[in-house]
Amino acid sequence: MSKKVPSTITQPLGIRLLHWSLACTVTLLIATGFYRAHPGWLDISLRTVRLIHSSAGFLLLIIVPVFTLYHILSGTWKDVFFLPQDLKKSPAFLKYVFFLRKSCPSVTKYNPGQKAIYTSWFFLFILQLITGFMLYTHTFFSHFSMDRVIYLHYAATFGFVTILIHIYFVLTEDPAKLQSMFTGREKDP
Ligand code: HEM
Numbered sequence: 001m002s003k004k005v006p007s008t009i010t011q012p013l014g015i016r017l018l019h020w021s022l023a024c025t026v027t028l029l030i031a032t033g034f035y036r037a038h039p040g041w042l043d044i045s046l047r048t049v050r051l052i053h054s055s056a057g058f059l060l061l062i063i064v065p066v067f068t069l070y071h072i073l074s075g076t077w078k079d080v081f082f083l084p085q086d087l088k089k090s091p092a093f094l095k096y097v098f099f100l101r102k103s104c105p106s107v108t109k110y111n112p113g114q115k116a117i118y119t120s121w122f123f124l125f126i127l128q129l130i131t132g133f134m135l136y137t138h139t140f141f142s143h144f145s146m147d148r149v150i151y152l153h154y155a156a157t158f159g160f161v162t163i164l165i166h167i168y169f170v171l172t173e174d175p176a177k178l179q180s181m182f183t184g185r186e187k188d189p
């Protein structure tokens with residue numbers, strides 16, 4: 001008979017659903033956004049790519065406020081938002097990341113690096129939502145230079161390069177944490 005391994009829920013269903021919808025939506029936005037800017041190398045019509053980009057944009061408009069409200073109402077926003085105490089831990093954490101220190105300084109749910117990344121994404125999402133909707137409804141903003149808005153929207157996309165660091169931390173930190181983003185549970189120590 002198989003014994004049940006004691007475990008604790010660390011990623012509730014709401015977080016997992018929001019996480020994976022956000023990950024898919026943002027990946028789609030980056031891919032279709034860059035294709036819009038540099039089209040022609042795939043056998044796919046620009047009209048379809050535009051439709052996917054704008055639809056994913058509307059999805060982002062739902063996911064980001066729901067995710068934010070979830071963390072505010074459940075009081076877990078401090079787990080994800082970079083706070084002054086994270087700044088204090090950052091030098092020791094950076095030493096650990098660059099193999100100059102053996103142990104990771106004690107962290108709460110997420111390390112200061114992940115928290116800095118999540119916080120930067122929060123502001124980038126707001127910027128992309130505002131500039132994206134200005135581009136989408138450009139006729140209402142005829143007094144703005146759309147060239148500047150599109151430049152800002154394009155340049156801000158490079159801010160998401162930190163997705164690679166997010167995945168690096170996830171894959172190198174603790175396999176149990178990766179598992180919990182699928183199953184919700186982590187084995188008790
Ligand atoms: C993570 C979020 C987003 C990323 C990474 C992103 C990325 C991009 C990129 C790289 C471009 C090409 C810019 C260029 O042609 O130089 C673009 C264009 C555009 N995006 Fe987004 N975008 C995001 C969110 C949104 C949202 C929320 C909307 C609103 C519906 C939106 C609407 C547009 C529109 C209308 C254009 C086309 C401008 C044009 O070709 O005339 N984007 N996006």
Ligand code: HEM
Nearest residue numbers: 015019022023026027080109110118163167170177178181
């Ligand atoms: C566009 C891509 C992605 C975005 C925007 C994203 C976003 C996030 C966010 C916001 C959190 C914090 C969740 C919370 O609110 O508590 C998180 C955590 C996490 N993500 Fe992602 N993620 C992305 C891709 C991935 C991928 C590809 C993986 C798997 C390889 C992954 C695995 C995880 C794990 C395991 C955690 C928990 C980390 C920990 O406990 O230290 N993410 N992600």
